[in-house]
Amino acid sequence: MTDSVEKIAADLAKYLRREQELGTSLYFNEGIINKEPEADQDPFIADCSDFVAKAITQITPSTAAELSLEEKTTQLAELNKQVAACEQCKLAPGRTNTVFGTGNPDANIVFVGEAPGRDEDLQGKPFVGRSGQLLTKIISAIDYSRDDVFICNILKCRPPENRDPAKDEVQACEPFLQKQLEILQPKVICCLGRHAAMTLLRDKSSLKDMRLKAQFYQGIPVIVTYHPAALLRNPNWKRPCWDDVRKLKALHDELVNK
Template identity: 40%
Template sequence: MLFYSKEQLELFDQKDESRFESLEELKSIATKCQRCALCDQATQVVFGSGNSNTGLMLIGEGPGADEDREGIPFVGKAGRLLNKILEAAEIEREDIYITNVVKCRPPGNRQPTINEMKSCLWILAQEIKLVNPKIIVPLGSTALRGLLDPNGRITRMRGRWFESKGYYFLPTFHPAALLRDEKKKLPVWKDFLKIKKAYDRYLELKSQDKEI
């Protein structure tokens, strides 16, 4: 059983339509956000990137030093590993959408606090509504707790499918965790095989103009 917070329920409330016309409009607003203190030390807001009309969205924790410098999510060591995983699973990065729970780099790459996460959830909620993916992959414990269960543990929930209001979630380890512990590589690979299978099914149904 998942215990959604009020903010998490609002993330997936499809009756609450997006307040913005496009991701570009949302990005222009997000870059001016000052709802928490992270923006004071960050170089820039790191907004999501990728296909705005995809069935697959990957959501990480927050920007690191490379992302803070370049303004693009997952471009550092963890991002390069993620690219290899996607390539091996035959998922084109440019065909999917990738973002983070928080959009500004926490000092020293520490985990975002609960209040920092809550301050950023409104942006993520609008990203989800605008992209409207069928499959959402929380990468790591921060994304898991921000999206699904505030008390969730990635070691217990990874590799399992969860459904909420028409969205399907499969949490897995963050690529950065694989850099620290190679034993996590095989579980993540198995998870991405599941993701690939579900994503292929999504694309098949979409090509046939069938209900997804």
């Protein structure tokens, strides 16, 4: 086997593994298994490079002092206590547990979803049901684990029957998320679904439109993609989601390595 055939075989194995993890055959069918393409041969790579380059020029450096891991851990624990005691909206009486968020307090990437579901309410942890398992696979497909990132939601209590968050609930709960992000100081935020994106970005566009824009929350770049629950309902969105998380990784790597 020549080096290049070995490389193609290795790439093939890698993409098939990811394909299996994400539960779709699109990558194979659409030829993404090719050896690393030149930018002008793969529209996605060129588009991704443009997106990342544009996003980098628009980042507003934070003026806040950088917190140590210890400071972040302490401040998050204190905030978690406030969330656990919160009764500021009508979701409080129906919850089993508040769901503050989990992961690395020093994470460079923060995933923000919509609200806890039944499993999350029972366990007090975000994304532990079926959609959580898919999120774990998405994160591992870009070579990270849940321990590398931080995962939370807009709402910290479960809406009944998993209905959409109400405006007054979002308004009541959003200060907790704002404080969380202020403490975490991530390099990149990934919004999972339209509700998370609408809340953080104050943008009422369609998810499809929001996905394609370089957007920012307090100067931090935000990648918008589908909520994993939506991917379970419509597997055709897994391919665009895969493109989004590749952009997320490219942007993260560029910011961390510069």
